[in-house]
Amino acid sequence: MPTTVASAQRRIARLATLTAVHRAFHWLHLHQPQLRRWQLELVRIPAPPFGETARAAWFFDRFHALGLTNIHIDDAGNVLAELSPDPSSTPYPLSPPPCVLISAHLDTVFPAGTDCNPVELEDAARIYAPGICDNGAGLSALLGIAAALRYAHITPPIPILFAANVGEEGEGDLRGMRHLFERGTYSRRIAAAIALEGSGTTAVVTRALGSLRFRVTITGPGGHSWTDSGTPNPILILSRALTTIADLELPTNPATTINVGHISGGTSINSIPETATALLDLRSTDPVQLLSTATTIHQIFDDLLTSLAHRKTTNCPPKLLIEIIGNRPAAALPDDSPILQTVRAVDRHLALRTELRLGSTDANIPLSRGIPAIAIGTGGTGGGIHTLQEWYDPTGRETALRRILLALLDTTHLTAQSVSLPREEHV
Ligand SMILES: [Zn+2]
Known part of the structure; x- marks a missing residue:
């Protein structure tokens, strides 16, 4: 254990020194107003349970504009896109290669007809709108991470699968995730999953209620x-x-x-x-x-x-x-799971205190199938969740986005290396 913790720490320290990672951080630093604009724009588009189509179409266009590949909407209504490995690099020894999922749910708890227009008060960071935090914060973070990786020309060793998924709330019963892991074209390929959920910088859901x-x-x-x-x-x-x-x-x-x-x-x-x-x-x-x-x-x-x-x-x-x-399904991530060691190492690097949480999130599905998964906050603060008075304040969200970016990249590299095939080289 101590050696793996130490090696996670070394990997993160090395990752954080890479020029490309600095460029990605720089993008996140400069584009906080862009994240806010995306969030204001998407929260206006109603996404009641079983009514996510319009917001999905908006996401499809955003993924396209960011230059992701294989963009499509699957049979459940999830919007999927890949950040693919560099085509000139040595092909991965498995075809198709495994991938790492990063997702945020599209749906809200609010029924069709709810006024979702955001309200911004003069000179205040706080935004009021139903769904602005859950999961407007997660959805704008998903775009931010994709944009930062693209801007920095970071190409992963195996694909990173971006998903704006349906059906997380209430009667949706995790149907978007269920489809991805049970029947979707990626069902056998997703080797680790990170679900972006709401606000907060230190919490990580590792136990599925x-x-x-x-x-x-x-x-x-x-x-x-x-x-x-x-x-x-x-x-x-x-x-x-x-x-x-x-x-x-x-x-x-x-x-x-x-x-x-x-x-x-x-x-x-x-x-x-x-x-x-x-x-x-x-x-x-x-x-x-x-x-x-x-x-x-x-x-x-x-x-x-x-x-x-x-x-x-x-x-x-x-x-x-x-x-x-x-x-x-109930399930728990083992304490010695590499993805948890990654998060702990990232948190030590960023001087954050890791708080393990229990939750009912999209991560329930992969966890119950033994696939390493976490749900993680996307920074800032929020309140009034699932009420018409829901609010979000993005102040400080940049730290959480760095945390997610480092955890995602390290998990992708670890996953790529953990496949037990003889390989001449690895990234
Ligand atoms: Zn949520």
Whole structure:
């Protein structure tokens, strides 16, 4: 371990002395107003869940203007582009070569019709707009990193894949990332992933909080409250099950929670309801615990329904339907993972204190597949996340962008070298 930490430190120190890296830093230093303009421009383009097309088209054009290659929109709606190796260099011994993904999600939590126009106050750095930080900050950082690398003529040993991806928030259920890693043309090639997420300079998400979300529906024949009295009542059945769930003793280690976020059902005060529905959000830091608690919840509903069916008070017993409406896998990056050593070494170089965080981000997908991944803040400060009062202040964001650039380049070089093929030379 100590030797790998020391070698990470040496690699970063060397990287930071390269003229090309200095040029990239210089671009970032001079172009803070450009980043702000991009951010103001993109945040105006609505990107509600499942409605990212317009913002994706804008990104397609930006990637094009930056001179990236293989620019396309995949079947899920992700905008992809490559920064490719120098074509005159020795071809990589694997074809196609592995690549390193750097991504930022396009979608916001705000429904179509939300006023997304940014508000800037006189003489203040702060910008107000829904989605300005989450993930306007990440998206403008993605462009900034691409622009700085292009300006500095940095060509990586293996492709860097830039992605402005769909479906990170809520009901999007990480569908953009899922597509990239499960079915997309790059699915077998992505060897490491960095997701750019919101503000902050020191945090790095290395543990993926898992969640399973259910819609539970109980149905019965319904009827008149007086004349059909005795008919199973879905609202009461649902309530009984939810009370049992509320009494479950959940572990604090691994941290596990259940929320009943919404219930609905029934027709009127004098009707026995035909249906009752609840939305449940179950979370855990541990994938095994997540699954076992989900099983317990299913068992509670199953047992209750079975006991009611046996009562034979009706020839039309209540029915249960449990649908999974969200599934974010839990996982964690090992402490000795090279990408984490890289980040720690970069932070030491930049005199930053690395703060490891738990989060539910795009990094959940690669992490759950054993692919080294982090989600990282893109600098500045933000607040009011997921509210109409969301704000972002880019002051100081340059440091975070340097941090990301160094981590990305080092990870790309490490990934290129870690392929176990005989090679005459390496970069
Ligand atoms: Zn986000």
